[in-house]
Amino acid sequence: MDYRKELQKWGAKAYEILMAEELQRQEEIKREKELARNPETFIDKAKKGDVDAILKLKEFEKEGNETAKDALEKLYWDGNKEHAVGTVVIRDGLTSIGNGAFEGCKSLKEIVVPEGLSSIGERAFDDCESLKEIVLPDGLTSIGWSAFYGCKSLKEIVLPDGLTSIGDGHLKIARR
Secondary structure, three states: OOHHHHHHHHHHHHHHHHHHHHHHHHHHHHHHHHHHOOOHHHHHHHHOOOHHHHHHHHHHHHOOOHHHHHHHHHHHHOOOOOOOOOEEEOOOOOOEEOOOOOOOOOOOOEEEOOOOOOEEOOOOOOOOOOOOEEOOOOOOOEEOOOOOOOOOOOOOEEEOOOOOEEOOOOOOEEEO
16 A cells, blocks of 8 residues: 555545635635625614614715615604614724714614723714713713704713813713
């Protein structure tokens, strides 16, 4: 028995298996990327209040995607429907809430933000009529223009000492 030929045969077979697995992995990555570019992937999660999915739909909307725009309108701006979200907890690690991120979320009552949050964008919570409570973390340095405009139920916002920039808009405020 020639061991070299046997080893070469087994090595070739192992290589073939590894290449097939790698090809399968590459296909899975390709499918995941395709799904990530499809707003429909995020709609069901957004309906259940998944903040990351909502923010992803907002990105698609900004790119002009009509499917994302329609989905967001159904979630937030249809005055005849109540959106299921009452409280949203922003995940740790998020440092910024983008412009208009929750704009028009009429049934949003409370938002819990992580300690690492450093900025809130323009109109981030504009027209969130039911928003009653938001506790701003000490590390927050910037609040954009009209970030809380139209938040009729929000009676007070306590501003952290480290805040260096605040845009225009209607707020009732108290200093920590």
